[in-house]
Amino acid sequence: QVWLVESGGGLVKPGGSLRLSCAASGFTFSDYYMDWIRQAPGKGLEWVAYISGTGTAIYADSVKGRFTISRDNARNSVYLQMNSLGGEDTGLYYCARDHLGGFDYWGRGTLVTVSS
Amino acid sequence: SYELTQPPSMSVSPGQTARITCSGDNLPNQYAYWYQQKPGQAPVRVIYQDSKRPSGIPARFSGSSSGTTATLTISGVQAEDEADYYCQSADSSATYFFFGTGTKVTVL
Numbered sequence: 001q002v003w004l005v006e007s008g009g010g011l012v013k014p015g016g017s018l019r020l021s022c023a024a025s026g027f028t029f030s031d032y033y034m035d036w037i038r039q040a041p042g043k044g045l046e047w048v049a050y051i052s053g054t055g056t057a058i059y060a061d062s063v064k065g066r067f068t069i070s071r072d073n074a075r076n077s078v079y080l081q082m083n084s085l086g087g088e089d090t091g092l093y094y095c096a097r098d099h100l101g102g103f104d105y106w107g108r109g110t111l112v113t114v115s116s
Numbered sequence: 117s118y119e120l121t122q123p124p125s126m127s128v129s130p131g132q133t134a135r136i137t138c139s140g141d142n143l144p145n146q147y148a149y150w151y152q153q154k155p156g157q158a159p160v161r162v163i164y165q166d167s168k169r170p171s172g173i174p175a176r177f178s179g180s181s182s183g184t185t186a187t188l189t190i191s192g193v194q195a196e197d198e199a200d201y202y203c204q205s206a207d208s209s210a211t212y213f214f215f216g217t218g219t220k221v222t223v224l
Contacts, residue, residue: 035213045151045159045202047213058211061117094158100165102149102204106158 002026002105004095009110012085020080020110022095030073033098036080039109040091050098051078062088085114118142118207120216127222134190136219138203141184148186149204150179152197159202163188190221198223 008020022034036048049059049069057069068081078095090113096103120140128134138148147166151159161170163179166186176191186205190197203216 037215044218045153045204045215047204047215050213060212101147101206101210102161102164103151103159104161104164104170106160108158 002097004097004105004107006093006095006107006110009093009112011113011115013116014086014114016085016114017081017083018085018112020082020093020095020112022078022080022107024076024078024095024097027097029076034069034071034078035096035098035103036069036078037094037096037103037106038089038091038112039094040088043091046091048093049080082112085112087114090114118212118214120203120205120214122201122203122216122219124217125220125222127224128190128193129224130195131192134193134197134221136188136190136201136203136221138186138188138205138216139184140186140203140205140214140216142208143181143184143186143205145208146206146210148179148181150177150186150188151202151204152199153202154199162201193221193223195223197221 003025005023030053035050051057051069066084071078092109094109095107097105150163153159162177166181167179178189
């Protein structure tokens with residue numbers, strides 16, 4: 001059974017930083033690309049970033065230069081370091097497994113709120 | 117940035133067929149994927165690579181793609197199918213992912 005569990009969300013002031021974590025289990029973690037996808041309150045889904053099994057990372061234009069995705073295959077975990085946060089970054093952040101160009105398993109998400 | 121356009125909403129009676137479209141310039145060259153999201157829940161993939169149905173997804177869900185339009189069809193809609201549906205694809209280089217604008221399906 002595949003499980004993805006996100007953590008690290010919370011309330012942060014504009015301009016602040018936050019680090020999200022996603023713990024994976026139930027599959028050979030290093031074999032898969034992993035992604036972060038977010039959803040602003042009442043809005044649609046937005047892909048944020050992905051990382052290959054060997055650490056190659058790609059970012060959406062909206063977060064490039066501010067967010068960094070990383071992974072630790074020994075810990076079966078993927079991370080999202082978020083800097084220079086603004087109100088537009090508020091939302092539920094999902095970790096998802098990337099398979100055949102889509103996302104076959106999702107976590108339940110962790111909520112990030114950027115507010116003064 | 118690349119746009120995938122969906123109708124914002126649709127209403128369908130139980131037992132009828134719902135067809136949700138997704139329009140995008142790169143769809144002739146990139147696969148489409150579909151996700152169902154119910155309130156307070158994470159999205160669930162219902163179609164991948166245009167028309168493949170994952171195990172556990174009911175057979176009433178099907179997908180197709182032609183030209184710049186991908187379509188998710190729900191045949192014999194049931195009350196439990198009421199949800200938001202999102203398409204997803206990639207840019208022409210298959211480097212960046214994009215989601216559609218989402219369609220809220222209401223079962224009357």
